[in-house]
Amino acid sequence: MKVGILKGLLYYKYHPFLITFFSELGAEVISSEDTNKNILDLGVKYCVDEACLPIKIFHGHAASLRDKCDLIVIPRIMQLNKNEYICPKFCGLPEMVQNSIDGMPPAITEPVYAASKNSLYQWAKAAGRKTGSSSLKIKHAYIKAYEAQQLHVTGIKDDRHNMKVALVGHPYNIYDNYINMMLVSKLDKLGVSVETMEFTQDFLINLEINNLYKRPFWTFARENYGFAVNAAKGKRVDGIIYISSFNCGTDSIIIELIKDKIGSFPFLTLKIDEHTGEAGIDTRIEAFTDMLERRLENESDIPTHG
Numbered sequence: 001m002k003v004g005i006l007k008g009l010l011y012y013k014y015h016p017f018l019i020t021f022f023s024e025l026g027a028e029v030i031s032s033e034d035t036n037k038n039i040l041d042l043g044v045k046y047c048v049d050e051a052c053l054p055i056k057i058f059h060g061h062a063a064s065l066r067d068k069c070d071l072i073v074i075p076r077i078m079q080l081n082k083n084e085y086i087c088p089k090f091c092g093l094p095e096m097v098q099n100s101i102d103g104m105p106p107a108i109t110e111p112v113y114a115a116s117k118n119s120l121y122q123w124a125k126a127a128g129r130k131t132g133s134s135s136l137k138i139k140h141a142y143i144k145a146y147e148a149q150q151l152h153v154t155g156i157k158d159d160r161h162n163m164k165v166a167l168v169g170h171p172y173n174i175y176d177n178y179i180n181m182m183l184v185s186k187l188d189k190l191g192v193s194v195e196t197m198e199f200t201q202d203f204l205i206n207l208e209i210n211n212l213y214k215r216p217f218w219t220f221a222r223e224n225y226g227f228a229v230n231a232a233k234g235k236r237v238d239g240i241i242y243i244s245s246f247n248c249g250t251d252s253i254i255i256e257l258i259k260d261k262i263g264s265f266p267f268l269t270l271k272i273d274e275h276t277g278e279a280g281i282d283t284r285i286e287a288f289t290d291m292l293e294r295r296l297e298n299e300s301d302i303p304t305h306g
Helices: 011-024 037-046 054-065 091-098 117-129 136-150 170-174 183-189 200-211 219-233 249-262 278-301
Strands: 003-004 026-031 070-073 076-079 111-113 163-168 190-194 239-245 268-274
Touching: 003 011, 011 136, 011 170, 011 278, 037 054, 070 170, 076 091, 111 117, 111 183, 111 200, 117 136, 136 268, 163 183, 163 219, 163 278, 170 239, 183 190, 183 239, 183 278, 200 219, 219 239, 219 249, 249 268, 268 278
Parallel strands: 003 026, 003 070, 076 111, 163 190, 163 239, 239 268
Antiparallel strands: none
16 A cells, blocks of 8 residues: 655654654555645645645645555644644645545545644554554554654754854744745855754743743744744844744734744744745845844944953
């Protein structure tokens, strides 16, 4: 059996689990290509106009694999942490894809609740049964997949340059180089190091969250707010770049909360969609970098007094 895995959305964080699980069940795993112009064009063709760029790109990955596999994985991710949820588009993603793209193969669409090992195992049992595997084989595959995921390290923490920015946003915007137009590489060439959320301990993120009037119930909103505010307060970085999909409702709220909290701390929002031009992105990050350089120079010129 050929099982299709799509390189979109949370693939960048959780692909070791999916690939190991289905490989251990004896399936041939067929992954889609890295995101490219053809994938984007397919996504724009099949997805509804109102969806954000990452959802459109996921449709493109699905369309690119529809004739290449016997079974396709369309994760209906509901929960990653207790008492928190994911963007509503994830909940309806299987229906969006299956109703928009004709000729799709049978799909694994069971809800994913990953707040505990046991709840994730329930998904594994349902998904494994669709491959015709025995309960014992599914349990073995789940254990191997969980171990592979635990060993997987995500995140960027580069200390090579004097200037550093916190790169904030949903994982698929940060780690899909086609979506963000090689942003990390561009910053590196401008002499700017990058740090992402994964290197801030969860208790520090929650300390910042506790100062809000109400705790966000979206996982990525909590993480992005806590990381950005903590990085600014601790002055571990010289500025913040928030990469956000146009039309993202949770981002529109969290960005304003961050800006309100950090005051005059340097902050740049990069909004992306299928129409975003690379030249415009280049101009904005170059201007932001120049501003950071001038700011650092001015601060170094201030005399210190004993």
